[in-house]
Amino acid sequence: MPIKLEIGDIVELKKQHPCGSKSFEILRTGADFRIKCLGCEKQIWLPRPELERRIRKITNNEDNKS
Template sequence: MKLEVGDMVELKKQHPCGNHTFEILRTGADFRIKCIKCERQVWIDRATLEKRIKKVIEK
């Protein structure tokens, strides 16, 4: 899956704040994503992130 910094993704599982939309801040073996609603940053590995993505919203 081709993901780039700045892309917005909608995940299947929601963040504890109730939001599904995240922004990608860093790519590689591990990703750093930021919740759009509460701005909390989360580190997640590539395999887990690719399983949880519902759809990709480009820049």
């Protein structure tokens, strides 16, 4: 069963990005995900299974949802 992830959610990954940040914002969902590093704002594309394996914690960002 896939993890329920939505656009605007903030996820903390197990390994940090080269800039030192572990927090990423989800920009696109589907079979492939586009996430943005909250440290340097670099965008990364990952397949769903790989992203789900890397996630340590999910924070739902209620401010961006209407």
